[in-house]
Amino acid sequence: MLSSVFFYLFAGICCLAGLMVVSSRNPVHSVLFLILAFFNAAGLFILLNAEFLAMLLVVVYVGAVAVLFLFVVMMLDINYSELREGFQKYRSLGLLIGAVLLVELFATFFEYSGNVKSLPSPGAVHNTKALGQVIYTDYIYLFQLAGLILLVAMIGAIALTLRKRSGVRKQVIADQNSRTRAETVKLAKVETGAGVKEAS
Amino acid sequence: MEFSQITISAALPEFILISLALVMVLIAAFAKQTETDGEGSIKLVRTLSLLGYFAAFLALFSVPDGRIVLFNELFAVNDLVIYMKGLILVGAFFASWLVSEQWGEGVDRPEFHLLVLMAVIGMLLMVSANNLISLYMALELQSLPLYVVAAMRTSSLKSSEAGLKYFLLGALSSGLLLYGASLVYGFSGSTNFEAIASSLSGGASVGMIVGMVFLLSGLAFKISAAPFHMWTPDVYEGAPTPVTALFAIVPKVAGMTLLMNVTYSAFGNITDQWMQILIALSVASMIVGATGAIMQQNIKRMLAYSSIAHMGYALAGLAAGTSEGASAVVIYMTTYVFMGAAAFGVIMTMRREGTPVEKISDLAGLSASHPLLAAAMMVVMFSMAGIPPLAGFFGKWYVFLAAVNAGLIPLAVIGVLTSVIGAFYYLRIIRLMYFEDSDAPLDDGASHQNRMILIISVGFILLFFFGIGTLSQEAVSIVSVYF
Numbered sequence: 001m002l003s004s005v006f007f008y009l010f011a012g013i014c015c016l017a018g019l020m021v022v023s024s025r026n027p028v029h030s031v032l033f034l035i036l037a038f039f040n041a042a043g044l045f046i047l048l049n050a051e052f053l054a055m056l057l058v059v060v061y062v063g064a065v066a067v068l069f070l071f072v073v074m075m076l077d078i079n080y081s082e083l084r085e086g087f088q089k090y091r092s093l094g095l096l097i098g099a100v101l102l103v104e105l106f107a108t109f110f111e112y113s114g115n116v117k118s119l120p121s122p123g124a125v126h127n128t129k130a131l132g133q134v135i136y137t138d139y140i141y142l143f144q145l146a147g148l149i150l151l152v153a154m155i156g157a158i159a160l161t162l163r164k165r166s167g168v169r170k171q172v173i174a175d176q177n178s179r180t181r182a183e184t185v186k187l188a189k190v191e192t193g194a195g196v197k198e199a200s
Numbered sequence: 201m202e203f204s205q206i207t208i209s210a211a212l213p214e215f216i217l218i219s220l221a222l223v224m225v226l227i228a229a230f231a232k233q234t235e236t237d238g239e240g241s242i243k244l245v246r247t248l249s250l251l252g253y254f255a256a257f258l259a260l261f262s263v264p265d266g267r268i269v270l271f272n273e274l275f276a277v278n279d280l281v282i283y284m285k286g287l288i289l290v291g292a293f294f295a296s297w298l299v300s301e302q303w304g305e306g307v308d309r310p311e312f313h314l315l316v317l318m319a320v321i322g323m324l325l326m327v328s329a330n331n332l333i334s335l336y337m338a339l340e341l342q343s344l345p346l347y348v349v350a351a352m353r354t355s356s357l358k359s360s361e362a363g364l365k366y367f368l369l370g371a372l373s374s375g376l377l378l379y380g381a382s383l384v385y386g387f388s389g390s391t392n393f394e395a396i397a398s399s400l401s402g403g404a405s406v407g408m409i410v411g412m413v414f415l416l417s418g419l420a421f422k423i424s425a426a427p428f429h430m431w432t433p434d435v436y437e438g439a440p441t442p443v444t445a446l447f448a449i450v451p452k453v454a455g456m457t458l459l460m461n462v463t464y465s466a467f468g469n470i471t472d473q474w475m476q477i478l479i480a481l482s483v484a485s486m487i488v489g490a491t492g493a494i495m496q497q498n499i500k501r502m503l504a505y506s507s508i509a510h511m512g513y514a515l516a517g518l519a520a521g522t523s524e525g526a527s528a529v530v531i532y533m534t535t536y537v538f539m540g541a542a543a544f545g546v547i548m549t550m551r552r553e554g555t556p557v558e559k560i561s562d563l564a565g566l567s568a569s570h571p572l573l574a575a576a577m578m579v580v581m582f583s584m585a586g587i588p589p590l591a592g593f594f595g596k597w598y599v600f601l602a603a604v605n606a607g608l609i610p611l612a613v614i615g616v617l618t619s620v621i622g623a624f625y626y627l628r629i630i631r632l633m634y635f636e637d638s639d640a641p642l643d644d645g646a647s648h649q650n651r652m653i654l655i656i657s658v659g660f661i662l663l664f665f666f667g668i669g670t671l672s673q674e675a676v677s678i679v680s681v682y683f
Binding site: 138139140142145148151152155156158160163 | 225
């Protein structure tokens, strides 16, 4: 009973937030609604006993992807009115695809008989623990491979974007800190009316 | 999982290269990046990676014979895989050896050799894949560094374009492959190749075949078989020349081996279904490769089309679906690696007043100014065109023989016809070198390693004649694991 209350709460907010993502005029608001949708989807996962997926959704999608979206939206100078014109242009195609998806969804809904094979029962262990039991033993090879791929991604991103430009005056803190007083300060006695000779 | 002696020795080449890569990350990070000291660190990294390829090659001899399955059945080695790993390491050694420290074009950085090493690790793991998940992960480990090195010349718009194109189309092909893999998993209930094969013993369902088509399309992209070849000419032209050499020599071998693994071990029970796909890929590649190269002015673009055609010929052997065809592919890929190394050995000596040139017309009059280089290029071009008794002839001979014996006579006829068309542009280069004059000859002085590579690979092409008997017997015995 309580779980179905929460299901309708999460699912309802999720749908509303999804609607707001595409309909809100301000792109920053869209991203914020997207984050709301992610949170509610995570709640749905928890109702399904998939707490690891819920955590993953929050950490990866809210923590990384949505923040990246926010950065892109706020830092890139995109003309949204032009984008909306494109939206009008492809509206018929979009409606067609949407209709196909809707028909598919209804077809699935009416075909659903309720006696499909249920999810495998989680058993005594939580799925985070169950994952932990195999990821470092049975699937250590894939785990290490994923690590190598991430290392490559990091090296590749740095190798492509880090470049040394000549003629740029960079601040070298170590050099500044190691300067002595004698190198930098010069006391000069200035005679009246003579001015200071130019610094050497 | 037990971590026994067998685990160590069967995956020893990979262990060596991965440890070396991690050491090289530290060297690249902490080495001084200034103008003068930077050269020292890149020299060190390059030498280390060459030593690594050599050590991994030696380590292949310690892998026990027969079929070994490791890491929860995710990783498998057999005789064919070991042979192909050897070929990949030889190709990678050539490709890294060709790059001198002074080449420039953005590849004069320690990260270049590091990324190439990572890609080679990915290729070695890829040919050992025994599961759809390990296949995909190894494929990504191989592709990601290659996207980066294609765009390594940050000052050049063409290089960035090459990197971007390669990345976008590569991501698309990964999507196709993953979609296919998910369908195959859904209809067979497992991602393991043996389990997929046993689920197919009673024939395949439609969903399974759709999945296989997507899977094979994704793999066809990786070996640039037509109609998934669109990226090849642009990427070959835009990438720095040493990177093009790498692309032309190594990843094709790994992709072809993976294709053999997937078709013969996972889909070995439904040969008739994938044969049609491979025949279509083969015919399209041979035609596109032969006709596309004719109009090219840039030698790298020309070799891109030539490599598409070569993949078409190799696929013809694979499409035969017999042990004879598989052994023909092994022979073909062996000759392909050496021909590629020799061709790029010549191209990378082409300089005029210090800057690299890459137009085909720049080769005019090469026989007068550089007789030995011209002779080497002539041998390579004759071999690629398939003139006996050079290596390329035997590669084609075995492939077409296998196709004819498998009853694919139209395929063999198209193959021979496209080789005739292909001979036109290979011979055009020879005509340019020998019968035309040039007012601005190319620079003298091929580097030491270029000369060594040319001696080794051209020697291989010329003397292949003597070794073909042994190699063909060996090839038949190593592919016997699948039949």
